[in-house]
Amino acid sequence: MxxxxxxxxxxxxxxxxxxxxxxxxxxxxxxxxxxxxxxxxxxxxxxxxxxxxxxxxxxxxxxxxxxxxxxxxxxxxxxxxxxxxxxxxxxxxxxxxxxxxxxxxxxxxxxxxxxxxxxxxxxxxxxxxxxxxxxxxxxxxxxxxxxxxxxxxxxxxxxxxxxxxxxxxxxxxxxxxxxxxxxxxxxxxxxxxxxxxxxxxxxxxxxxxxxxxxxxxxxxxxxxxxxxxxxxxxxKCDCSREKVKDAIVSIGPKEIKEMLEEDKKADVECYFCDEKYHFDEEDLQEILKEAKEINLKKYNVEDNF
Known part of the structure; x- marks a missing residue:
């Protein structure tokens, strides 16, 4: 220290x-x-x-x-x-x-x-x-x-x-x-x-x-x-799985759906501590659902993704 x-x-x-x-x-x-x-x-x-x-x-x-x-x-x-x-x-x-x-x-x-x-x-x-x-x-x-x-x-x-x-x-x-x-x-x-x-x-x-x-x-x-x-x-790095998940949510439903179709997973590595976070197909489905809900509330439109 x-x-x-x-x-x-x-x-x-x-x-x-x-x-x-x-x-x-x-x-x-x-x-x-x-x-x-x-x-x-x-x-x-x-x-x-x-x-x-x-x-x-x-x-x-x-x-x-x-x-x-x-x-x-x-x-x-x-x-x-x-x-x-x-x-x-x-x-x-x-x-x-x-x-x-x-x-x-x-x-x-x-x-x-x-x-x-x-x-x-x-x-x-x-x-x-x-x-x-x-x-x-x-x-x-x-x-x-x-x-x-x-x-x-x-x-x-x-x-x-x-x-x-x-x-x-x-x-x-x-x-x-x-x-x-x-x-x-x-x-x-x-x-x-x-x-x-x-x-x-x-x-x-x-x-x-x-x-x-x-x-x-x-x-x-x-x-x-x-x-x-x-x-x-x-x-000290303050990264966490929850923060990484929120970051994936923020990129939007279209990009998350592409991840699912192309890779069926997401692997994210933190720049600051090299910690690795893995999200499988089930994780991404839940993240996609959350991103769609946010998108709908934000823009008040039906989701097309």
């Missing part, structure tokens, strides 16, 4: 969130059988999304961040509700690249490629808020910082890291997001920049200390601050 700290400086102009997500990313790696490079990519996105999920006000509020790049990983998605549960997936989990010769680091930008970052925020309104920006580097931290500046006009520093061990297990993972409010002074900004420069590698700090408190301490050195909240985060 990982955890997140949320804090603020005494002038309330610098907000900081820091997370340790080693266990969270390891569970994602295990479930999806991720490669070294996709572990790093999804792990970074899971960490950032979990942090943003902790900012929401209501338990049912959710954040979903997707990276649609042209790299070998394909689409990378992470989603988190304000309940401490985060989940995600990679279209091509086995995609992998050699360590970059230029800096000796995992080639996250290479596996992500060029494309867009999309954030969807559902806070219970009629329609979720959706924002999209172009990927600036594919390193994910830089891309999120660009999103905050372009979409929210909030200058931010985002540091994310995943350290993969020789057996592909996750040795350390976590990160931070710092955001400046409009009243931040030049002096405060200068202190923050000096502190950020001290962190050459997020994964090095996490591997050495395994502590979000230490991350905050380094980043906020020379400034008075307080921790507002500490909360646990866990990789």
């Amino acid at each position: 990982g955890y997140i700290l949320r804090g603020i400086d005494e002038t309330e102009t610098i907000k900081i969130s820091a997370a340790i997500t080693t266990d969270v990313v390891e569970e994602a790696r295990r479930l999806h059988n991720l490669s070294k490079t996709t572990s790093a990519a999804l792990g970074r996105l899971l960490t950032a999304t979990a942090i943003m999920g902790s900012w929401q006000k209501n338990e049912r509020d959710s954040i979903t961040v997707s990276l649609d790049g042209n790299g070998p990983a394909g689409k990378i998605v992470a989603t988190c509700k304000n309940d401490g549960y985060v989940k995600g997936y990679v279209t091509n989990p086995s995609a992998d690249l050699p360590i970059r010769e230029s800096d000796g680091k995992i080639d996250v930008s290479g596996v992500v490629g060029q494309g867009n970052l999309t954030l969807v925020m559902d806070i219970g309104m009629k329609k979720p808020y959706t924002g999209t920006v172009g990927l600036v580097s594919g390193e994910i931290g830089d891309d999120l910082a660009a999103y905050f500046l372009q979409s929210d006009q909030v200058p931010s520093a985002v540091g994310l890291g995943v350290l993969v061990d020789t057996d592909l297990s996750i040795k350390a993972a976590g990160g931070f997001i710092i955001q400046l409010m409009p009243d931040a002074t030049e002096e405060e900004i200068e202190k923050l920049e000096k502190n950020l420069a001290k962190i050459k590698s997020v994964t090095h700090v996490i591997d050495e200390y395994h502590s979000a408190e230490k991350l905050v301490e380094i980043l906020m050195e020379g400034m008075n601050y307080k921790i507002l909240e500490k909360r646990d985060i866990t990789y």
Whole structure:
């Protein structure tokens, strides 16, 4: 189980969130059988999304961040509700690249490629808020910082890291997001920049200390601050047979009837946890009946399927 700290400086102009997500990313790696490079990519996105999920006000509020790049990983998605549960997936989990010769680091930008970052925020309104920006580097931290500046006009520093061990297990993972409010002074900004420069590698700090408190301490050195909240985060998928059944119902009677005629069954695999759900001919007959009833009530017309 990982955890997140949320804090603020005494002038309330610098907000900081820091997370340790080693266990969270390891569970994602295990479930999806991720490669070294996709572990790093999804792990970074899971960490950032979990942090943003902790900012929401209501338990049912959710954040979903997707990276649609042209790299070998394909689409990378992470989603988190304000309940401490985060989940995600990679279209091509086995995609992998050699360590970059230029800096000796995992080639996250290479596996992500060029494309867009999309954030969807559902806070219970009629329609979720959706924002999209172009990927600036594919390193994910830089891309999120660009999103905050372009979409929210909030200058931010985002540091994310995943350290993969020789057996592909996750040795350390976590990160931070710092955001400046409009009243931040030049002096405060200068202190923050000096502190950020001290962190050459997020994964090095996490591997050495395994502590979000230490991350905050380094980043906020020379400034008075307080921790507002500490909360646990866990990789957990909330899929169920009932939810999958409802999803099949929603596609409509015509499509369900085609399933019956062509396959006499339906097999559905959850993207987020790889759980498999099987519906036989009898199950589909019941689902078809339910879909017809919904269709009739919704449109007040006789069913023709």
